[in-house]
Amino acid sequence: MSSSPYTGHAPSGSVELDSRIIPFFENFYRVSDSQTADDEYVDALTKEGTLIMGTKKAVGKDEIMTLRKGLWSGPVKKRQHHLHRIYPFTSQDVMIHGSVDYELHNGQDVTVQWAGHAQFVESEDGKLRMRFYQVYLDSAPVAQAAAK
Template sequence: MSSYTSEYPADDEFDPAYKAFFESFYETSDTPDAHERYSKQFTQDATLIMASKKVQGREEILSLRKGMWEKVNKRKHTAVKVFPFGPSSNEVMLYGIVEYVLKDGREASVDWAARANLVKEDGTVMMNFYQVYLDTAAQTPSK
């Protein structure tokens, strides 16, 4: 079992390919140099909203992704629970925790929630919409 495995409703009929996608997505999210791989998990015209920042398309997602690692040395996402919107849905809400170690050595832990819409392009699962809700004040660890 992966350390990126999430909990799903007991009666879920969520596509196993979507479950595998989220495991891979958060593992990639936590890999510092996987910028290109991260951006390729989104469709070409995807929308990504990270707190108050909104970007459109892979190039802007790639730029945002690089910026997310500027002050971070290490990050670990735990997508605790995933809630599909009904049987066989490609739309979900997620709840999780992300732990950071900043380049200056400080550490922080932040709860987050997200909304995602998944699609399959030529059999490959990608997101065409991803919005993350988090308390940005909690991202600034105390000294």
């Protein structure tokens, strides 16, 4: 078992997970935790992909870039994702569960559980990309810690 916080594990079962998905998420959450990897983050989705993060929705590369930049414009100074489990519906349609540790600009630390739904496709250039990614996360603990 890897000690990387980005390594997820899929339970054994009847659905065979695409072997590229776990390494995809390992890289994606590493990129997500970097303030300077905007292009790489956006490139993880298709050109017309949909990203839903809580109450925010972005469709297409330009809107996804705007949403991505907004993730770093608030109270969060650093983030560290931990990917716990990947639950496949099909080989390229998965639910995921993890947590994220936040360090806020005011010095507060907060850990929040999250879940996500991702649908993958093979893009024209042969890369695996998400055509849909939705994150379910309670932002109240971050807002409360930011207000301290």
